[in-house]
Amino acid sequence: AQSVTQPDIHITVSEGASLELRCNYSYGATPYLFWYVQSPGQGLQLLLKYFSGDTLVQGIKGFEAEFKRSQSSFNLRKPSVHWSDAAEYFCAVVGGTASKLTFGTGTRLQVTL
Amino acid sequence: GAGVSQTPSNKVTEKGKYVELRCDPISGHTALYWYRQSLGQGPEFLIYFQGTGAADDSGLPNDRFFAVRPEGSVSTLKIQRTERGDSAVYLCASSLDRTGGGAVFGEGSRLTVL
Numbered sequence: 001a002q003s004v005t006q007p008d009i010h011i012t013v014s015e016g017a018s019l020e021l022r023c024n025y026s027y028g029a030t031p032y033l034f035w036y037v038q039s040p041g042q043g044l045q046l047l048l049k050y051f052s053g054d055t056l057v058q059g060i061k062g063f064e065a066e067f068k069r070s071q072s073s074f075n076l077r078k079p080s081v082h083w084s085d086a087a088e089y090f091c092a093v094v095g096g097t098a099s100k101l102t103f104g105t106g107t108r109l110q111v112t113l
Numbered sequence: 114g115a116g117v118s119q120t121p122s123n124k125v126t127e128k129g130k131y132v133e134l135r136c137d138p139i140s141g142h143t144a145l146y147w148y149r150q151s152l153g154q155g156p157e158f159l160i161y162f163q164g165t166g167a168a169d170d171s172g173l174p175n176d177r178f179f180a181v182r183p184e185g186s187v188s189t190l191k192i193q194r195t196e197r198g199d200s201a202v203y204l205c206a207s208s209l210d211r212t213g214g215g216a217v218f219g220e221g222s223r224l225t226v227l
Contacts, residue, residue: 004155034215043117043204044156044218090155099144100169101216103155 002027002095006104014112015083021076021107023065023091032094033074034101035065039087047089050074061085086111115139117219119205125225126195134190134222138207145188146216147180148204156204162188195226 003026013019025031032051036044048059055067065076074091088108092101118137126132138145143164148156158172162182170180177195182188192199202223208216 036218041220043220044206046215046217049215092155099161099163100146100158100172101148101156102158105153105155 002031002093002102004091004093004102004104006089006091006107008107009105010108010110012110012112013081016080019076019078019081019085019109021089021091021109023074023076023104024072025074025091025093026072027093027095029095030069033065033067034092034094035059035063035074035076036090036092036103037061037087038090038106044090047076081109081111083111083113085109117205117207117217119203119219119222121222122220123223123225125227127227128195128197130195130226132192132195132224134192134203134224136188136190136205136207136219138186138188138205139217140186142207142209142217143185144208144210144216145182146206146208147188147190148206150202150204150221152201159190159203192224195224197226200224200226 005024034049035047038044047063048057050057050067057065088106090106091104120135145162147159150156160180161169165185177193179191202221204221206216206218
């Protein structure tokens with residue numbers, strides 16, 4: 001069965017600083033990988049997804065993520081964080097014939113001005 | 114509609130009562146998913162519909178939970194004999210295909226069982 005680990009529960013960065021949120025997955029073959037963002041009181045919004053091909057994936061709001069098979073990782077990055085990026089970020093995986101998303105426990109991002 | 118609509122947005126009930134949560138997916142989306150999100154956790158899969166049929170209900174925690182999608186659009190999640198541990202946000206998502214990801218999520222129904 002697939003699983004996702006987000007080792008950082010809470011991260012604080014200054015506005016304008018760069019950001020990297022870590023995600024490690026467990027799955028025997030190449031999975032489908034996703035990053036979602038959840039702002040307070042709102043639903044999950046898809047930031048980006050990786051199915052195959054180029055391992056560097058561009059998403060919305062200036063986010064990108066890199067799939068590294070050798071490290072079983074799919075870390076999310078942003079060069080310059082904005083105060084509005086403060087939210088909860090979830091990494092998720094879909095593996096094989098399964099259609100369900102398996103989520104990590106999330107990383108809460110706080111942005112200081 | 115433009116997005117996935119879930120009603121009610123908030124539901125407070127007493128232990129032992131019956132609850133229904135409704136999901137109205139994006140028009141034309143054949144795949145529909147229910148997830149449950151407890152405080153401080155990521156969403157956990159409950160059930161997946163492809164059209165009218167439940168293609169995967171492996172995430173339903175027990176037989177008090179049941180979901181239907183009789184006409185392949187609107188879905189209802191039904192919880193019998195609610196328990197305090199059922200308190201959570203119930204999220205619905207829909208997508209055009211069965212890849213599971215890229216699905217569009219609703220804002221959720223927050224269930225509180227007293």
